[in-house]
Amino acid sequence: MKITVNGRAHEIRATAETPLLYVLRDELGMDGPKFGCGLSQCGACTVMLRGRATRSCVLPVGAVDSPVTTVEGLGTPAHPHPVQRAFIAEQAAQCGYCTSGMVVAAAALLEQRPKPTDAQIYQALDGNLCRCGSHLRIVRAVKRASGERV
């Protein structure tokens, strides 16, 4: 079984029913996506498939039929994704455990809608939970990132 993650193809040893999250973290060493609930309820494990935010904790790796982008694949300190740059500028995190999922969900939103309305931002992020209460900063970061894209 092969999957492509952040532009690189990987041969996978895990069984087909293993959720993608465990393959990314435990087999490929990509620890950006996090285990939060294992129930597709919190968004900490969010990755991008075909430009859409996808919960990797409930997606069997055998069902992955397109390239995967994780937070590590979005940008680097030298070449940050606009969303990553905006999160730093807005100081949009506290503990940061949900941040990978937030960044990917926001990046996916901006792929779909480069200029989202407030309502569209709330809707896109409503399934991503943050317990530290960084919501207002995260929304500001998404708006800032959408401005940068113009």
Added chain:
Amino acid sequence: MLARRSFLARSGGIIVAFTLPRAALAQVVGSGQPDSVDAWLAIDRAGLVTVHFGKVELGTGIVTAVAQIVADELDVPFASVTVPGADTSASPDQGYTAGSASLSTGAIPVRQAAAEARLAVLDLAAAHFSVPASQLVTANGTVSVRSEGRHATYAELLAGQAIRRTISKATVVKDPDGYTVVGKSILRVDLPAKVFGSFGYLHNLRLPGTLHGRVIRPYPVGATLASVDESSIAGLRGVRVLKRGNFLGVVAPSEWTAILAMHRLKVTWTGGGLPAAADLKAAVLSQPVLSERAIVDTGEGSGLGPNALSATYLWPYQTHGSIGPSCAVADVRDGKATIWSSTQGIFPLRGALAQLLGLPNAAVHVNYVDGSGCYGHNGSDDAAADAALLSQAVGAPVRVQWMRDQEQGWDPKGPAMILTHSAALDAAGQRITAWRSDVWSPSHSTRPAGDAGNLLAGKLIGVPDAKVAFVGGDRDAKVNYQIPNYRVTMHNLRDGYLHSSAMRGLGGTQNTFANESFMDELAAAAKADPLAFRRAHLANDPRALDLLAALEKLGAWQGRPAAANVDRTAATLRGRGLSFVRYENTEAYVGCIADVAIERKTGNVRVEKLAIAHDCGLIVNPDGLRNQIEGNAIQAMSRTLKERVAHTTSGVTSLDWHSYPIVRFSEVPEVTIVLIDRKHEPVLGAGEATTTVIAPAIGNAIYDAAGIRLREIPLGPGRVAEALRGA
């Protein structure tokens, strides 16, 4: 002393060791370290400053703030200061990172160490340049001779010399007017890695040969392990099952295999269960009162009279709800143990683990690694114990992460509390003459405290329950208002209905909800503006009055009695409420004005705006402080409107985010903040204070909007709709 020697060997350069006044150790329950050498700071040959801070980064930005303090005091560039994670072999024992005390007390010794280190460098420079130290100035890690070109960097001056100095309280620190780094909104040092997905969370830590463990908890709660059918997981390769008393776990080569084994293993439990209780009040009171204590008792007689106002408030059990479930890695082999944990107290955990594992303290090494957000005593310590027992059993490093249902089912809960208040007004109906409060609570601290009986795994293998000290139920039970005849009585309950410990604000959250709701009820009885009514009882505290004035302006408060304009026919009812606290009676001043809109048909409460005035003395990092205040406000709003741990007699049923919903983006209010910076006042903590004022402000706003008084949290739609029907 071993620890110190190895530390000296590693760092070189200046070592500052000092003795702390005991008061600076503060807040610690059962800190077992009698050593008076309390904090460390080192400057290496490259001029890099390493701060061995005994407190840990819980997600609040503390590491950045401490680096700012050191950079300012030492006159070095901010970027040259690093604050690594605490570790029992190299860090001072500063007890728990808790109680909003990391900056207010925890940073004091660090600041003094930095000041003393600067004096040491100056002494070196005075000898080097053959001038009196008074002719020298320091900036940017460099010492210069005043009015001359001669200068040398700290690193050049030290040239590898190890200098040790002992400081005292008398070490002079900078005048705050000279601060150039403290007071600036410096960007948090940990955020870039968090945003790029490369931050080194505990959850990402795996050592070579690490196995994955999962635990299986008794069901019902308190049940005894009867049998385990290992043939049920015969199809899973490499799985080992560990049984010890009622502690049950599995260890596997891969994480997913461990999870499958945990789910598939056939286990039979007998007995156990929680006592049946009709409602929250009955559940809380099903535990015996172990002791009673008057916190304050002034005035003659009850002073209440026949027209006294009385009310009872209830706060339910709540869960910490960290997004990442508790995790730990342990390597217990050959009579030694190394544990990686996001505990709030590496030393107290070390003692408890040593007892659990049957090892001497010196054989146990606990490293702090950042975990998911920590808002009090969550499952981190218990996960460390799970990993330690499993690693000891298999003789290899084991990583354990709890599942979502285990996190919410088994973390030590924020305790439920019952609070009753009665008070009387004077003949004119304007001033409170007498107030009686009775508070029922279990202890808000069942932290490790060096005792394995405090660890879940310890209880499950049969370690006797640890002795509980009653902590936190009395936090803010007493108000700072002037009341001539005042009595507050604590009724300390046994822990055990749902196991409880510290959650943000401790009893300050519950008590302030009750106190500030009751103040509003009294103001309504007095037909007074709630703000003016509070002011009249705070006339002796100018700082409190400043805070209220700032809040009044920020929230454009218009003085009038609450619920004066209730429009009972409107589809949407709007109102605003106010609250005030001086946290822990001597810490930060916070006030909040909440604006709410209630949908009459559903009873749904939308918090539209929270305006917060905040005075925590000297501000170290204004944006970091705002981030803390916003976080407190949003999290506390979630606790107020939505959160209650539900259970049956078998155990907790709020086991995921559907059965225990928390606030979502679409529900977050606008938050406006005014900070009162008092440069020459001590730093007061900001990690919890704001949490305590949110629930009463919202409850008071609901009263203002609809004329209904809600006294039990959460203030959810069902409860609001029922009250609206009865209004």
